[in-house]
Amino acid sequence: MAGTMFKTVNSFLGLVFCGALLLSDSSNAFANEQGTDRSSIEWLQTQVNIGEILGDEILISDSLEKLLQIAPNHLLAKATQVQVLLNRDEARQALRIFRQLEQEFPNHKQVKRLKLLINLKQDTDARRQYESAKLFALTGKVVQAIDAYEAVFSAGFPSIFYELEYYKLLSRDDAHYDKAIVGITRLTQRYPGVGDFELQKARIILRKTPNSKAAISVLKRYAKTDRYKFEVEGLWLNTLASLVLEKRTDKQYRDFLRLFPKSMQGKLQYEAFQKDYAAYKKLLKNPGYQAYLAAVNALDNEESEKGHRLLKKALRYRPKDSMIIGEMGRAHLQLGNYEEAIKYFEKALKYTEFEGAERWEGLINTARFWGLITQLRQDLTDNNLEQAKKLLSQAKALEEDNDTVLFYQAELLYLEGKELQAFQIYRQLIERNPTNQSALQRILRSIQTENSLRSLDKLSDVLTQEQNELIRPELLVARKDIARNLADTKAERGDFHGAIQLLASIPNNNEADPWLVYQKARIWRQAGSESQGIRLFNEQTWQHPLNGELRYAQALYLSSIDEYQQAKEALQFVPLKDKTPEIISLENELVFRDFLLEIDQAIAEDELNTAKNQLAALELDMISSANVKAQVAAAWYAVAEQTRAINLLEQTLNEDPSLAPYWHIQLGTWLLAQRDTVKLQQWHENRQRIAIGTEEELAQIEQLSLDYKLLASDSPRTLLNTLIAESPFNMDGYARLASLDMNDDEFEQAYDTLLKAHQFGEFTRETEEQLLDQALLKQDTPLIEYLASHLIRRVGITDTALQQKLISPLFFFRDQEKAMELAQDLVLLSSYESELVKQAGDLAEQVGRHDIAAEYYQRVVNTAPSSSQNEAWYVSSARTGITRVNEKTDGHIAFATDLSGQTSTQSDSELGVGASLLESYFPLWSGHGFVKLDNLYVSAQSTDFTANFSAGRYGTGYLCYPQCILEKITPKDHGVAIGLGWQNEQWRVDIGTTPKGFLLDSLVGGVIYQSDFEDFSYDIELRRRPLTNSLLSFAGMEDVTLDKKWGGVIQTGITLGAYYDLGLEYGFWSTLDYHLFKGLNVKDNDRIRAMGGGYYRLYQGENYEFTVGSNLLYWSYKHNLSEETFGHGGYYSPQSYYGLSIPVTFDGKWREKLVYRLRLGVGYSTSETEEIEFFPNNPELQAQALSLVDERVEAPIFEGSEGEGVSYNLQAIAEYHFYDHWIMGLSLSVDRAELYEPNYGQFYIKYKFNPILRPLDLGPSPISPYVNF
The missing domain is CATH 1.25.40 (Serine Threonine Protein Phosphatase 5, Tetratricopeptide repeat)
Structure with missing residues (x-):
């Protein structure tokens, strides 16, 4: 029975192992x-x-x-x-x-x-999708049909008929024509000489190129074949009918009739051609028709005005000719007169009897489409987005130009602030048409917002030469703008030389660029060289002396360095006709500049009366510059003449409302400080006239407006609700109310307030950030989700700080899928900024999307391919993340062969073990499940029952000698242990059996919990495990006389562990355990054990690690049950054992494929055992033995002993990654002690479920038998 079980288990092991091989490359199974x-x-x-x-x-x-x-x-x-x-x-x-x-x-x-x-x-979803695709094709919706076909046949074509059908469909769409030709050509190559494919290829080519000699040659080749002659005849005649009226066509008809002399259709068609050709040659002599032909040529060359003039002449000769009328419509279409174009196309359609109607209908559709697009452009310019959406919907319904519709859809999204969605559409358009100039320009616009010449260069490098040429002017403008922005940044940081060099790199084509010169001069001034700026302007004005804008820029620069007289002189060179309002205003400011400077000086020196007198002496009627008047008002305010200042500034703003928003805000601030609600109301009512330039200015104005409304209020909540009801677009009011709700822990009310607010507009980004910070502080998840989602959709490509800030709230999201989508948006916006990508990986790992987490982590690691001690924290963290994710998602199947043997010099007992091990770990429930199978053969030393001493050491042999029924016994056994379990980062649970097939078997298992506290980690284990010290303790044995079994000892207990290891130079460990030992007919025992140690890494590198340690051990068993008589357990059990060991370990790696460990340990121990009866569990048997003492060579008592000694152990392990998923390893160890001499060897092979893409970690991992778990 045992043999049968062994064969069954081995067969199972073989099947599992072969299955693992099959998984590695299933294609090899049938190659x-x-x-x-x-x-x-x-x-x-x-x-x-x-x-x-x-x-x-x-x-x-x-x-x-x-x-x-x-x-x-x-x-x-x-x-x-x-x-x-x-x-x-x-x-x-x-x-x-x-x-x-x-x-x-x-x-x-x-x-x-x-x-x-x-x-x-069959009637399946695939069949229905296929029928739908065919319906699209039949109704002329070719693009939708192609998409549907590709969806149905995404896995490939199941037969040649579907493939041919697909290429026919592709040929009907100009954008897919080349792909159709490539596909049908491959079919002719795969099936050479098959007429169906060659003729289909010819049909496709002739549809677009009816004069193709190659296609006609195919028709000639198959014209005489019985299978294809009728198909060739029809195809050739259709092709001839599409050819133009010319002599070459006549020749082709004659070629056809030579091969098809009996074709009645061919003869009739040829006769009709000859008549039409004769009439056409006569028509060519008509002046009107000549004008028509010249007009068509002009329109084809986009000479629209010339074509229009010629068509007018043609219409005088042939006023009812549909072709001439239709071409006039085309002329108007090119000129952008879409309504006129539609009229002519409709008139052409009226005079068209049969052929040609489809063309005019299509052009009517085209004219309507571009008319709508023209209106749409204007609405976008006017920011009339709702009307633009309606027009776009109408244009889309015409199904004229999908790329144009997509482009303006992206434009709408961009204007609505949805930059990421717009960017994705632009990229889609370029993928469909690489020379889409408009989409390329918009991509450039998005790249330009990054303000990086490197990004601009990368874009240029990615684009083809043709694409670069298409947007060359825009690229030059973008380069200039970015260079100027970067130059300002460099100057702000003090890198003036770098800023000047950057500006010097801008090509100017010898043209005057006043504001570039101004910027260079300003930077020279910042660098402390004002004269260099003056020199730059002198050089430019020498070349362009009467350039008014250049002189204006020069005057501004001279004013900025207090050279007011020179500034005045510069403006005198501006011709009177070129004097803009800005130039006139600057001239006026220069006149009064000195007065204002004196006043400012007096105010600064706290001489307010002097300043007042100087202000009173100013003749305001002489001041034409509103800016100067506003500065005078500010001076009055500074000398505590608030009323006068307010009146003057109010008057100035009424005269010139276009004055900078700063002065409008200043007036509101002064009025608020004066608590002048009457004038504040007037200011509030006039705020719409302010030419707001920035969001910050808008926020300040709205803030002042709300402050005015709250000025007299005693109930902020009531007032805010009232204000919102009166002014639904008052975003500051919503923000204040939502903040008030959160402060009062009214989170649902705050959420409702935000929802209502976003129906009417957007908060400033700063305001929304403050609200998000408040929600995070209150830990309210719905508010966090809402505000973070909304902010992410608003964040700009260049706003790196906000992008980094917004990744953190995503960890609070309940909707994990939404969190991942938003994280991906941030990653794309940041252009894969490494720190943000790492955090996105953390989020993906938290929500269980390990594939995405691994991708993000790998992208971060790729920025620093080789690890170093100085690498950024997020790179190190990403490396750890890759390992962690791989461990979570990976699993393996492993097979091992074990050979071990041990000898006890104390009792002369021996144990030999041969094992075949199989284990599988697989992802399960956010952790790993595992299955372990141990196929074990065990054997022990022989016992000679004819020898007095030997017989007495086995079971009850002491009692039966010299009349034992056996002369000799060599115990051996075979069984299979099975274990099932699950583990994650904190828990491990398993249940199984000791080897089934052994004399004695039992259920075993365990539970481990591990965690950490600050820098320390700890674990707690409850376990029930077999004792594998000897065949007796492990499998049990049968007695020689009593017909009883004994042994099969199971240890049950608890272990506590504490550890300290931060991955630095040193670490410590300690364990404390208590176990009970029970076996069949074996005396119960217990043990307490304490162990601890430390280690120091003398060297720690990427490929090597050298560690030395020191360990202390203490054991104490209640009873000494080390022997193999009936009642003993056969396991070493001293009453006290003290040990000290010093291990030295060298871990290494070779070429990232091989890792190995060499370990040498030296130890010293002392032990003490107490005496114990031969039959400690059975007083009757012990009494019987005592009665036989005189007949035996020894008393039935095992004497106690004390001992000490030195031990050593050697261990060598190597592990090699030899293929994508495969690892093999070898482990050897030898231990030598005074009473214990075990040897051990294992060869193992592992198949990892995931490909092994990283170098192996230091420290091989042999297979642990379940019986030693």
């Missing part, structure tokens, strides 16, 4: 069958396909028969058989064979295609 040449199989399969194409049943049957003869079980042969059976409507047999293939090769592409073929022949 070759008994040496069969795969090319022969594929050739016969091709013959079957050709037979189906030609309808040759004999060819099909013969080829299939031969195919099944040479490879009856080959996947391709079986698949071909299924296909033939399906085509013969023998579905039942086809399905039976298919089910077998599906079981054997569930993931093979051939099987998936067969499944699709079967589904297409």
Whole structure:
């Protein structure tokens, strides 16, 4: 029975192991069958396909028969058989064979295609999708049909007919024409000489190029074949009918009639051609028609005005000619006169009887489309987004130009602040049409917001030469703008030389650029060289002396360095006709500049009376500059003349409301300080006239407006609710109310307030950030989700700080899928900024999306491919994350062979173990499940029952000697241990059995919990495990006289562990455990054990680690049950044991494929054992033994002992990654002590479920038998 069980288990192990091999590369399972040449199989399969194409049943049957003869079980042969059976409507047999293939090769592409073929022949979703695709094709919706076909056949075409049908469909769309030609060409190459494919290719080519010599040659080749002659005749005649009226066409007709002399249709068509051709040659002499032809040529060359003039002349001669009328419509279409174009197209349609109507209908549609697009552009310019959306919807319904519709959809999204969605559409447009100039310009606009020349260069490098040429002017402008911005940044940081160099790199083409010169001069001034700025302007004004804008810029620069007189002189060179309001205002400011400076000086020196007198002496009527008047008002306010200041500034703003928003805000601030509600109300009512330039200015104005409303209020909540009801667009009011709600812990009310607010507008980003901070402080998840989601959709590409800030709230989200989507948006916006990507990986890992987490972590690590001690924290964290995710998602199947032997020099007992081990770890419930199988053979030393001493040391042999029924016994046993369990980062739970098949077996298992506290980690383990010290303790033995069993000791107890290891130079560990020991007919025992140690890493590098340690041990068993007489357990159990060991370990790595460990340990120990009876668990047997003392060589008492000694151990382990998923390893160890001499060896092989993409970690991991778990 034991032998049968052994064979069964071994068979199971073999199947599992082979299954692991199969998983590694399933394609190898059918690559070759008994040496069969795969090319022969594929050739016969091709013959079957050709037979189906030609309808040759004999060819099909013969080829299939031969195919099944040479490879009856080959996947391709079986698949071909299924296909033939399906085509013969023998579905039942086809399905039976298919089910077998599906079981054997569930993931093979051939099987998936067969499944699709079967589904297409039944009432399934695939069939319905296919019918829908065909309906699209029949109704002329070619693009939708192509998309539908590609969705149905995403796994490949299950038969040649569907593939051919697909290429026919592609040929109907200009954008897919080349792809159709490539596909049909491949078919002709795969099936050379098959007319169906060659003629279909010719048909596709002739549809677009009716004069193609190559296509016509194909028609000539098949014209005389019985199978194809009628098809060729019809195709050739259709082609001839589409050719233009010219002499070359006449020749082609004659070529046709030579091959088809009896074709009545051909003769009739040729006669009609000759008549039309004669009439056409006569028409060519008509002046009106000549003008028409010249006009068509002009329009084709986009000479719209010339074409329009010629068509007017043509219409005078032929006023009812539909072609001339229609071309006039085309002229208007090119000129952008869409309404006129529609009128002419409709008139052309009226005069068109048969052919040509479709063209004018299409052009009417085109004109309407571009008319709508023109209106749409204007609405976008006017920011009339709602009207623009309606027009876009109407344009889309015309189905004229999907790319243009998509482009303006993106433009709308961009204007609505949805930059990411707009960017994705622009990118989609370029993928569809690489020369889409408008989309390229918008991509450039998005890149330009990054303010990086490197990003601009990357864009230029990615673009083709043709694409670069298309947007070259925009690229130059973007380069100039970015360079100027970066120059300002460099100057702010004090890098003036770098700023000047950057500006000097901007090409100028010898043209005056006043504001570039101004910027250079300003930077020279910041660098302390004002004269250099003056020199720059002098050089430019020498070349362009009367350039008014250049002189204005020069005057501004001179004013900024207090050279007011020179500034005045510069403005005198501006011609009177070129003097803009800005130049006139600057001239006025320069006149009064000195007065204002004196006043400011007096105020600064606290001489307010002097300042007042100077202000009173100013003649305001002489001041034309509103800016100067506003500065005078500010001076009055500074000398405590608030009323006068307010009146003057109010008057100035009424005269010139276009004054900078700063002065409007200043007036509101002064009025608020004066608590002048009357004038504040007037200011509030006039705030719409302020030319707001920035969001900050808008926020300040709204703030002042709300402050005015709250000025007299005693109930903020009531007032805010009232204000919101009166002014639903008052975003500051909503923000204050929501903040008030959160302060009062009214979170649902705050949420409702925010929802209502966003129906009417947007908060400033700063305001929304403050509200999010408040929600995070209050830990209210719904508010966090809402505010974070909303902010992420508003964050800009360049706002790195806000992007970093917004990733953190996503960890609070309840909707994990939404959190991941938003994290991906942030990653894209940040252009994969490493620190943010790492945090996105943490989020993905938290929500269980380990595939995305690994991708993010790997992207971060790729920024620093080689690890170093100085690498950024997020790179190190990402490396750890990759390992952690891989551990969570990976699993393995492992097989090992164990050989071990041990000898006790104290009792002369021996134990030999041979084992085959199998284990599998697999992801389960956010952790790993595992299965472990140990197939074990154990044996012990022989006992001679004819020898007095030897007989007395086995069971009750002491009592039966010299009349024992056996002369000698060599105990051995065989069994299979099974363990099932689950573990994660904190828990491990398992349950199993000691080897089934052993004399004695039992249920075993354990639970471990591990965690950490600050820098320390700890674990608690409850366990029930077998004792494997000897065959007696492990498997149990049968007594020689009592017909009883004893042994099979199980230890049950608890272990506590504490550890300290931060991965630095040193670490510590300690454990304390207490266990009870019980076995069948074995005296109960218990043990307390304490162990601890420390270690120091002398060297710690990427490829090597050298560690030395020191360990202390203490054991104490209640009873000494080390022997193998009846009642003993056969396990070493001293009453006290003290040990000290010093291990030295060297871990290494070679070429990232091989890791190894060499370990040498030296120890010293002292032990003490007490005396114990031969039969400690049975007083009757012990009394019987005592009565036989005189007849025996020893008393039935095992004497106590004390001992000490030195021990050593050697261990070598190596592990090698030899293929994508595979690892093999070898472990050897030798221990030598005074009473204990074990040897151990293991060879193992592991198949990892995930490919091993990283170098192996230091420290090999041999397989642990379940019995030693």
